[in-house]
Amino acid sequence: MMEEKQGSVAEIIFHNQENGYTIAVFETEEEQFTAVGSLPSCHKGSSYILRGQWKIHPTYGEQFAVSGFEEVMPSTEDGIQEFLASGVLKGIGKKTAAAIVAKFGSETFEIIEKQPQKLTEIDGIGDKKAEAVAEAFRSHREFARITLYLQQFGINADYAMKLYRVYGSDTITAVEENPYRLAEDIFGIGFKKADKIAEKMGIARDDEHRIKSGVKFTLWYFAGEGNTFLPQTVLCEKAGGLLEVESDKINDCLVEMAFQGDVHIENLENRNVVFLMTYYLAEQNVCKCLAAINSAGLKAIGSDLDSLIAVTETESGIALSENQKYAVKTSLNQGISVITGGPGTGKTTIINSIIKILQHSGLKTAIAAPTGRAAKRITETSGYEASTIHRLLEYYYSEGEDTMRFGKTAEDPLDYDAVIIDEASMIDLMLMNGLVSAIKPATRLILVGDADQLPSVGAGNVLRDIINSEYIYCVKLTEIFRQAKESLIVVNAHKINRGEYPDCNEKGKDFFMMRQKSEKDMLNLIKDLCIRRLPAYYTQIMPVRDIQILTPVRKGLLGSINLNRELQDVFNPPCPELEERKAGDRIFREHDKVMQIKNNYQLKWRNQEDFTEGEGVFNGDVGFINSIDREFNEVVVVFDECKYVTYDFSQLDELELAYAVTVHKSQGSEFPIVIMPMSWFPPVLATRNLLYTGVTRGKHAVVLVGSENKMHAMVDNNRITQRYSGLSVRLKALLSF
Numbered sequence: 001m002m003e004e005k006q007g008s009v010a011e012i013i014f015h016n017q018e019n020g021y022t023i024a025v026f027e028t029e030e031e032q033f034t035a036v037g038s039l040p041s042c043h044k045g046s047s048y049i050l051r052g053q054w055k056i057h058p059t060y061g062e063q064f065a066v067s068g069f070e071e072v073m074p075s076t077e078d079g080i081q082e083f084l085a086s087g088v089l090k091g092i093g094k095k096t097a098a099a100i101v102a103k104f105g106s107e108t109f110e111i112i113e114k115q116p117q118k119l120t121e122i123d124g125i126g127d128k129k130a131e132a133v134a135e136a137f138r139s140h141r142e143f144a145r146i147t148l149y150l151q152q153f154g155i156n157a158d159y160a161m162k163l164y165r166v167y168g169s170d171t172i173t174a175v176e177e178n179p180y181r182l183a184e185d186i187f188g189i190g191f192k193k194a195d196k197i198a199e200k201m202g203i204a205r206d207d208e209h210r211i212k213s214g215v216k217f218t219l220w221y222f223a224g225e226g227n228t229f230l231p232q233t234v235l236c237e238k239a240g241g242l243l244e245v246e247s248d249k250i251n252d253c254l255v256e257m258a259f260q261g262d263v264h265i266e267n268l269e270n271r272n273v274v275f276l277m278t279y280y281l282a283e284q285n286v287c288k289c290l291a292a293i294n295s296a297g298l299k300a301i302g303s304d305l306d307s308l309i310a311v312t313e314t315e316s317g318i319a320l321s322e323n324q325k326y327a328v329k330t331s332l333n334q335g336i337s338v339i340t341g342g343p344g345t346g347k348t349t350i351i352n353s354i355i356k357i358l359q360h361s362g363l364k365t366a367i368a369a370p371t372g373r374a375a376k377r378i379t380e381t382s383g384y385e386a387s388t389i390h391r392l393l394e395y396y397y398s399e400g401e402d403t404m405r406f407g408k409t410a411e412d413p414l415d416y417d418a419v420i421i422d423e424a425s426m427i428d429l430m431l432m433n434g435l436v437s438a439i440k441p442a443t444r445l446i447l448v449g450d451a452d453q454l455p456s457v458g459a460g461n462v463l464r465d466i467i468n469s470e471y472i473y474c475v476k477l478t479e480i481f482r483q484a485k486e487s488l489i490v491v492n493a494h495k496i497n498r499g500e501y502p503d504c505n506e507k508g509k510d511f512f513m514m515r516q517k518s519e520k521d522m523l524n525l526i527k528d529l530c531i532r533r534l535p536a537y538y539t540q541i542m543p544v545r546d547i548q549i550l551t552p553v554r555k556g557l558l559g560s561i562n563l564n565r566e567l568q569d570v571f572n573p574p575c576p577e578l579e580e581r582k583a584g585d586r587i588f589r590e591h592d593k594v595m596q597i598k599n600n601y602q603l604k605w606r607n608q609e610d611f612t613e614g615e616g617v618f619n620g621d622v623g624f625i626n627s628i629d630r631e632f633n634e635v636v637v638v639f640d641e642c643k644y645v646t647y648d649f650s651q652l653d654e655l656e657l658a659y660a661v662t663v664h665k666s667q668g669s670e671f672p673i674v675i676m677p678m679s680w681f682p683p684v685l686a687t688r689n690l691l692y693t694g695v696t697r698g699k700h701a702v703v704l705v706g707s708e709n710k711m712h713a714m715v716d717n718n719r720i721t722q723r724y725s726g727l728s729v730r731l732k733a734l735l736s737f
Ligand SMILES: Nc1ncnc2c1ncn2[C@@H]1O[C@H](COP(=O)(O)OP(=O)(O)OP(=O)(O)O)[C@@H](O)[C@H]1O
Pocket: 318, 319, 320, 321, 324, 341, 342, 343, 344, 345, 346, 347, 348, 349, 350, 481, 482, 483, 484
């Protein structure tokens, strides 16, 4: 039940300057209690009217959870003095506060706000300090007024602070003029939240700002699903459903948005399509750059290629097949080339050969991959130092723009004669745009990957679009080499890819199917495999680190959320020695295996082995919780066994438990042992493509648990989710030039 309390802060137990989260002891005339919630610029002695309700904390008992508040300015001289000395106004200590109140009494606030020059009558306060005190007081009052105003629209103090940081003293005007602006300007406020605020403000359903914001939200939402544009009819239908307005109104707004440069409308393959401007510009630029790189003259390779290939064959002891030789030659003779093939078809072998030839010819070469895990793997398998594409492009976080930028650009391009990118199927349109912008013509760009893997998480279908366009030379590798043939994982992956059912349970092999009928039995078997059966057979493994459960879905008994809950219980159960922290409906415990689920370019890490430091933790990075500190509200996670990253409790939404992850999230990673449940999953997800991607993540063993029929159904389901992307069409158009 909601209650209201008026009191003052007797003691601050915790206060986070960044988001205002506070735990404080409050005093009213009758009682003392602990209040918890967002109370920005809260100080000892501040008085408030608090709104909220009583909650029981399992460790700390009864607490008042604050949902709204109003600061009450003190009226007595003692109260004013305590306020001034509380630290709210920097530079005023106890002595100065006492002197000010002794001189101006109950008019103190009035003087500070309106006639600050009078403060110079006090010893130790000059003109500059007087103005600074006045400024701090005004902004404190202004923020209190803004917070109070925003509360009526359901905007809590945490968001009020974010708004105030962006709009400053114009916050109220900004919200009143167009609450939908918040969806674009404030991280954490999306269209739906902005729409709720607008509804409380009485803004009409067919208001122009509302429709434009809903259109952008729809385009962003579908970009999140992989699409760089939407056909106009689809956009009108989807945005119309969201906004509950007619298509005509949306079409009218679209025209205006196109004039304002928010969206781009064009006719692509005989239908009108709508792009968010950023994606349109990126697609255009990728085409332009690919055309420039493809047609530029190249620095010559040292001597004739056949003899150079022969040298690398002698060095490696591997005689390349004709197709492999063709791939090597193509990539060295063309501005851009693509080498694609499934597992064990010799991609790494070819990369090694290409690098050697480039080195023999004195050509400077860079090798990179879209993720840190993939880069690490290249370094391990090839012996050449590979980096992430982000690092190659010298990414940094631009404070002013509040976004990530690349240091390497068209103006300051990469200084290499060749750039080799592995795992190219994971590159999305925006990353490709960054990459090709920074590659100067006359550099060879060699894209290596498996086009049959799931496409990139981000928008675009870059590798497949490039291959389908036929604008760029592409070599397809199909032969599986002897050594790779010994692995049933490799052989079965190719079978799955061809639409054939995999062979299971050959003795002494690495690919197994363990049949179970009910989902509950599958779950129990997965747990048993993890804690008992697999560690007993593969005695070298560390189960939590080396066994990875991959599932198509997040929800349901066999979805990643529930699997994580169940596996946390067996791998890392509650224990009095282990600290834990609840975040939403998840519990994080010391030693838990966790995954970062968004790119954070600002998060700092420290390498405890070589004491280097840096910034940036990426979507898909897996680590372990080293410690949880309740006093400082911090969780320390170790990535790659040596990189320590500190998360504030308020950042825990960037982490998820990672005993089980979705196949989509596992792209680019390899795990010693992979377990995949084979149950009924929605057909849009349970595809051949997804099974293939999951199976190819396993290095030493793949165990499928569940129904063979369901596994067969996945192999039969050759549906490839259609992504709207214009890159292929644009590249095709270049063929006629
Ligand atoms: N021409 C060849 N003759 C004999 N063996 C070869 C040849 N090319 C590659 N191999 C061998 O085949 C195996 C797979 O090759 P490689 O690792 O290069 O493939 P890959 O496509 O990179 O595989 P993955 O995608 O699984 O990493 C390796 O053991 C490699 O030594």
